Amino acid sequence: MKVAILGTGYVGLSTGVALAEIGHDVCCIDVDGEKIKQLNQAVSPIYEPGLEELLIRNLASDRLKFTTSHRDGVSGAEIVILAVGTPQGEDGAADLTFLEQAAKDLAAHLEPNTIVVIKSTVPVGTNDEVKRIIEANCSEEVSVRIVSNPEFLRQGSAMKDTLEAERIIIGSDDQGAAEKVKEMYRPLHVPCIVTTLRSAEMIKYASNAFLATKISFINGIANLCEAVGADVNDVARGMGMDKRIGEAFLQAGIGYGGSCFPKDVKALYHAAKQSGKDLGLLAETMKINEEQRVLLVKKALNRFNGKLTGKKIAMLGLAFKPETDDMREAPSIEMAKLLHEHGAEVIAYDPVATKNAKKVIGDRVSYACSILEAVNGADAVLIVTEWDEIKQLDVAGLVEKMKHPIIFDGRNCLDEEKIRACQNIEYYPVGRPAIIL
Ligand SMILES: NC(=O)C1=CN([C@@H]2O[C@H](COP(=O)(O)OP(=O)(O)OC[C@H]3O[C@@H](n4cnc5c(N)ncnc54)[C@H](O)[C@@H]3O)[C@@H](O)[C@H]2O)C=CC1
Numbered sequence: 001m002k003v004a005i006l007g008t009g010y011v012g013l014s015t016g017v018a019l020a021e022i023g024h025d026v027c028c029i030d031v032d033g034e035k036i037k038q039l040n041q042a043v044s045p046i047y048e049p050g051l052e053e054l055l056i057r058n059l060a061s062d063r064l065k066f067t068t069s070h071r072d073g074v075s076g077a078e079i080v081i082l083a084v085g086t087p088q089g090e091d092g093a094a095d096l097t098f099l100e101q102a103a104k105d106l107a108a109h110l111e112p113n114t115i116v117v118i119k120s121t122v123p124v125g126t127n128d129e130v131k132r133i134i135e136a137n138c139s140e141e142v143s144v145r146i147v148s149n150p151e152f153l154r155q156g157s158a159m160k161d162t163l164e165a166e167r168i169i170i171g172s173d174d175q176g177a178a179e180k181v182k183e184m185y186r187p188l189h190v191p192c193i194v195t196t197l198r199s200a201e202m203i204k205y206a207s208n209a210f211l212a213t214k215i216s217f218i219n220g221i222a223n224l225c226e227a228v229g230a231d232v233n234d235v236a237r238g239m240g241m242d243k244r245i246g247e248a249f250l251q252a253g254i255g256y257g258g259s260c261f262p263k264d265v266k267a268l269y270h271a272a273k274q275s276g277k278d279l280g281l282l283a284e285t286m287k288i289n290e291e292q293r294v295l296l297v298k299k300a301l302n303r304f305n306g307k308l309t310g311k312k313i314a315m316l317g318l319a320f321k322p323e324t325d326d327m328r329e330a331p332s333i334e335m336a337k338l339l340h341e342h343g344a345e346v347i348a349y350d351p352v353a354t355k356n357a358k359k360v361i362g363d364r365v366s367y368a369c370s371i372l373e374a375v376n377g378a379d380a381v382l383i384v385t386e387w388d389e390i391k392q393l394d395v396a397g398l399v400e401k402m403k404h405p406i407i408f409d410g411r412n413c414l415d416e417e418k419i420r421a422c423q424n425i426e427y428y429p430v431g432r433p434a435i436i437l
């Protein structure tokens with residue numbers, strides 16, 4: 001099948017590579033000429049384990065192409081997928097500017113039987129609106145066929161999540177179009193759920209909001225555990241073994257970040273308000289998350305009697321989660337800002353996100369090339385992202401390098417045995433009893 005994709009971000013690129021991998025002829029289009037140039041040289045613009053290998057293979061087989069030309073890319077395509085960004089607007093609602101422009105770019109070249117698939121995360125009713133935009137801008141012989149096909153991949157495991165998805169949602173009011181999209185995905189052998197356009201749009205927002213709420217719920221419980229002397233790791237394990245609850249997304253810590261949960265929860269909350277419904281539960285999810293992001297700084301302030309001036313603080317990890325260099329809405333941004341405001345000298349280390357971190361955190365912190373360089377002479381270490389390199393730390397070796405052996409673990413990721421093997425340490429996890437030796 002010939003497929004065109006507008007947008008080569010995480011979603012467009014992973015989808016393009018996956019569809020080429022299962023035998024389709026795919027052309028990815030992006031307005032960013034630099035990205036397209038890089039991609040044509042088989043260089044991935046994003047850090048995503050396993051992606052580059054598949055990129056090289058599918059470029060070499062000629063099943064995957066990249067262009068900046070909407071006309072060339074869309075020409076002859078049976079299916080065109082829109083996977084452009086839908087960032088957060090100023091009022092919290094989704095900003096649909098890129099999607100509306102992409103719809104216009106596409107409409108000018110749309111051929112009569114082509115099916116338009118919207119993969120971007122969009123508020124309920126957007127697919128209908130995009131249909132209207134395309135109808136107003138395409139040639140008369142085209143009757144526009146729209147399918148909503150939200151994406152559920154996670155950054156860091158995008159290829160696996162795409163090739164081994166748990167379900168594929170296909171929303172359409174055009175049965176033939178839904179069947180065609182189902183056929184495109186058939187080689188993946190993944191169960192497809194066919195719904196209306198509006199239900200498909202809602203499934204995506206409801207899923208992200210539910211997962212974000214699960215994280216805020218366990219973070220609320222973690223804070224209570226600290227107050228009453230319980231251990232949130234045991235609580236989460238005990239809860240998660242009940243299949244009705246499930247063990248996933250019960251990892252307490254410094255809250256959710258990334259390009260999706262924060263903006264999607266806000267967008268759903270905003271959309272509900274516009275429909276006269278107050279989803280107060282989501283307001284609480286957001287509130288807990290905001291507080292959680294600065295938890296480690298508050299704990300450090302508490303530990304140092306309200307003063308961080310002149311203290312050397314090492315931040316280990318900057319990306320919003322491991323296996324990605326993405327800094328969008330990373331908790332580290334707010335933490336760095338607050339530490340700087342309190343006069344701390346901050347030195348940060350991340351194995352892959354430093355380049356992107358410099359763009360958003362700037363010179364509020366200095367950047368180390370290794371963990372040991374970051375912690376050298378530090379008064380305290382804040383663990384921000386649970387990279388393997390950080391989880392597997394030689395804790396005794398680390399503590400030896402520090403001025404004061406104080407660790408605040410925002411991801412509860414250090415090995416407790418290694419901590420207990422230290423002679424002199426203060427270890428403060430989230431929602432678990434501190435270890436002071
Ligand atoms: N990042 C993620 O993990 C996931 C994202 N999503 C959703 O998928 C959508 C895309 O997200 P990302 O891939 O992260 O976006 P992104 O913002 O990283 O990339 C979007 C790309 O679209 C390109 N673009 C913009 N206008 C264009 C046009 N008119 N024609 C062609 N290309 C154009 C941009 O240059 C950019 O390269 C969003 O709605 C997001 O909420 C859904 C699931 C996972």
Ligand SMILES: O=C(O)[C@H]1O[C@H](OP(=O)(O)OP(=O)(O)OC[C@H]2O[C@@H](n3ccc(=O)[nH]c3=O)[C@H](O)[C@@H]2O)[C@H](O)[C@@H](O)[C@@H]1O
Nearest residue numbers: 151152153154155215249250251255256257258260320321
């Ligand atoms: O719509 C999207 O863009 C995507 O958003 C998330 O994927 P992603 O943002 O890549 O990352 P997650 O692995 O879900 O983590 C999100 C944040 O939650 C945090 N998290 C996750 C799980 C957990 O138990 N605790 C926790 O604090 C992570 O540290 C991270 O900051 C969803 O998991 C995907 O299904 C969805 O497609």
